[in-house]
Amino acid sequence: MTARIVIHPPAGTGGRRVHIDATDLGIARSDMDVVEFLRRAGLPDAEPLLDDPQWVEWRGGQPHDYGGPSLSSV
Numbered sequence: 001m002t003a004r005i006v007i008h009p010p011a012g013t014g015g016r017r018v019h020i021d022a023t024d025l026g027i028a029r030s031d032m033d034v035v036e037f038l039r040r041a042g043l044p045d046a047e048p049l050l051d052d053p054q055w056v057e058w059r060g061g062q063p064h065d066y067g068g069p070s071l072s073s074v
Contacts, residue, residue: 005057010065050063
């Protein structure tokens with residue numbers, strides 16, 4: 001099975017583009033952004049899916065890393 005959700009590599013300015021079934025959901029800057037995008041797309045309990053490779057493919061970088069400045073440095 002191919003993952004339905006693709007989280008692309010972090011952009012240079014921070015954030016990761018998110019797709020579900022090839023539909024662009026936007027740029028997430030945190031796991032909570034991804035969860036909200038997926039909720040709006042009809043997956044109300046998406047948080048546990050973020051670590052399930054059957055559902056989510058994290059491309060480039062480390063999973064759960066959105067690039068850009070960390071909140072502790074702001």
